[in-house]
């Protein structure tokens with residue numbers, strides 16, 4: 315493995331001259347070589363100019379060429395081999411099986427979008443033929459398809475260094491949509507970013523595309539990333555990270571002379587509602603599964619179950635006791651960065667010190683000075699939870715709070731009071747159906763995904779997946795960052811009125827040369 319620490323600007327690479335970033339092994343504290351040079355505003359300008367230049371040609375390519383390009387990226391990532399896993403393990407402290415799985419998800423996602431391109435459904439092609447004899451007024455010929463927005467900025471996430479990073483879901487969906495991508499690499503895994511970034515660069519070259527289709531920068535501060543979002547040639551951005559960072563960049567995207575869509579996935583505490591019949595039938599059996607989901611990846615999943623909502627009673631006591639025991643047996647885990655570890659310790663300390671909160675259990679402590687997170691389970695009465703908005707905030711890591719409601723009415727109040735979420739899980743049996751029916755309308759207003767008898771961790775990459783949700787889970791709850799629908803974030807519809815047949819794009823020509831599904835006169839016609 316040869317890492318250069320260079321920026322990837324179009325087909326070229328050069329060392330950034332604006333400060334430097336080094337990876338840190340969070341398990342050992344070792345500083346990892348090489349140094350990665352931070353980009354200057356001139357580098358951002360160069361990447362944006364190239365992306366702008368590449369856009370017209372890239373979006374006009376046959377969908378088959380774009381699909382082959384995505385598959386080529388997947389192949390180039392696989393060709394890096396074990397070096398990618400070894401470097402990512404060193405930079406993140408995440409274990410090998412997790413990263414091997416994440417790599418599979420990353421390349422699977424790219425191939426899924428190749429299928430989306432071949433299918434053509436994402437174009438949402440519609441034809442309303444002219445009705446010249448309609449009274450009192452004739453109808454014009456109207457045809458609609460989606461077109462890409464333009465160059466997209468992608469902020470790689472710290473907690474999924476492959477699947478939500480350089481070639482992750484945002485990049486895959488933007489490239490599939492026909493948008494060149496400029497990645498801002500996350501400083502927690504600069505080496506993994508270079509390896510994957512070079513794989514994309516190589517795929518661009520192998521497919522003979524304009525080199526401006528992909529660039530990747532590092533930033534030693536905030537200014538350059540902010541300049542990227544502010545650049546007039548950038549037309550949308552994707553982000554996964556903190557609420558503070560997401561909102562700062564969202565404000566820039568919205569404050570530009572030409573505001574752009576900014577898709578930020580930020581904070582979610584993913585309530586798990588434990589209903590009475592399920593608790594009675596199998597509360598203690600659910601507890602270890604809950605703790606496994608809580609501690610997965612040191613709790614550093616945005617789908618982590620941070621809240622348990624249930625009605626008081628001996629069944630809840632039995633569940634909490636079993637969950638407490640499982641937490642006490644949980645070993646401390648290395649967290650992604652010293653900063654994230656510190657933020658977790660701070661969040662846990664705040665809960666521990668809150669007078670209305672009871673500490674149920676703590677996991678096994680890690681060695682002194684290690685960047686490890688120690689699992690934590692807390693409990694609070696629903697009335698106190700309702701009165702203290704700080705208890706609704708995300709503690710990023712393996713910490714969860716059990717909220718004890720006096721009755722169903724109070725449980726409903728708690729559900730109504732939580733912020734927007736990526737997921738809400740319900741553990742239920744048939745006897746719980748009436749409560750679920752009463753809760754469902756509220757749950758739909760609160761979460762992007764409602765799931766039964768499971769936990770939200772481990773998002774399926776699939777057409778019917780929504781990995782999004784109302785604020786603050788995301789900055790725009792109408793979309794998803796995982797699954798095939800993610801492509802819609804980087805498209806917009808154009809309607810062509812009375813455009814001569816000869817000038818219509820192939821997607822909308824009457825004889826349907828691409829053989830795609832279209833809605834003709836309101837009815838879906840396949841092929």
Ligand SMILES: NC(=O)C1=CN([C@@H]2O[C@H](COP(=O)(O)OP(=O)(O)OC[C@H]3O[C@@H](n4cnc5c(N)ncnc54)[C@H](OP(=O)(O)O)[C@@H]3O)[C@@H](O)[C@H]2O)C=CC1
Pocket residue numbers: 469470471472473498499500501533534535536537539540554555556557558559560562563579580581582615616653654657658710
């Ligand atoms: N819910 C979720 O999905 C996740 C939540 N988090 C939360 O985020 C915290 C920190 O983790 P991290 O992943 O680093 O998230 P951050 O939001 O701090 O950073 C994400 C990316 O955005 C950049 N960035 C952040 N703030 C700004 C800004 N004001 N202007 C320009 N760029 C900015 C960062 O650059 P740089 O690092 O160079 O500053 C980084 O590339 C965690 O402790 C956790 O609370 C993290 C990951 C996922």
Ligand SMILES: O=C(O)CCC(=O)C(=O)O
Pocket residue numbers: 471473474478554614615616617770771772773774781
């Ligand atoms: O649970 C998952 O698989 C994905 C979680 C996620 O999107 C995140 O942590 O950023």
